[in-house]
Amino acid sequence: MHTVPDDPRAVAAFLARKPATALDGVGPVTARTLDAYGLGEVGQIAAAPPGTLQRILGATAGRAVYERAHGIDRAPVTPNSLARSIGAEHRFAGDELDPVRRRRALLALADELGSRLRADGQVARALTLTVRYADRSVTTRGRTLPEPTAHTPALTSLAYALHESLALERARVRAVALRAEDLTAAERASRQLTFDPGDDKARRIEAVTDRARARFGARAARPAGTAAVG
Structure with missing residues (x-):
């Protein structure tokens, strides 16, 4: 198990080189769409303006992908729930x-x-x-x-x-x-x-x-x- 320090910079460094599919909610179709715009890695997604991601993926999905690329997930945590x-x-x-x-x-x-x-x-x-x-x-x-x-x-x-x-x-x-x-x-x-x-x-x-x-x-x-x- 890899533990990341509770520090925004450490979280960003850990996520940066991960493929887009490492983000929850980004499947192969969304990943191909992002890759077509040169956004194949989490670090590239994090560096993109939120408005750009919303134009590519739509308002709700673009905002969610931008936040998750920065280590933010607003979904409620359910203890002991099975992974998707x-x-x-x-x-x-x-x-x-x-x-x-x-x-x-x-x-x-x-x-x-x-x-x-x-x-x-x-x-x-x-x-x-x-x-x-x-x-x-x-x-x-x-x-x-x-x-x-x-x-x-x-x-x-x-x-x-x-x-x-x-x-x-x-x-x-x-x-x-x-x-x-x-x-x-x-x-x-x-x-x-x-x-x-x-x-x-x-x-x-x-x-x-x-x-x-x-x-x-x-x-x-x-x-x-x-x-x-x-």
Whole structure:
């Protein structure tokens, strides 16, 4: 867990390099609209005049996004309420041109999100991928999952598909982020039975891995493909 000091400058510094989707209420459509105006990062949004954001997004949404970019959220706090979305980000040490290494990072992020969702008893209906480049531009893509899930292979499969859809052949990627969105309680979601012994085995292994992590920590067990991710 990262703790930010109760100081406006510290909050601004923490938020500045985050993608627009890190702000509550900013989904892939809004993020693409902001990115078209050169406002792909929270710091860029915070520096924009409120009137500009209101012209781009509308009066209410523009004002809300401006305030949240400054660490202000007027929504009432409900103790112990379930999160509506969760995210995870991986920053590369330098410009990452290798798609294999990017896929490894996405696998690690999907695994982290899946583990957190299952621990909280939640499932996601959608997944958003955000890619940040060396020139500080940002691309965001989102897609609805075939069914609400917290199953790591399903999250990973969609993350890979979103990555492939961007066709980043020679892109200088600095960071990738995944956000599981439109969350709901797992007990309220239905799952299509597959009668696939491979899927059943994967879910049993997943359950064992979750128990190991709960007892020994989040790094107690990780997918083999993430071993090279720093």
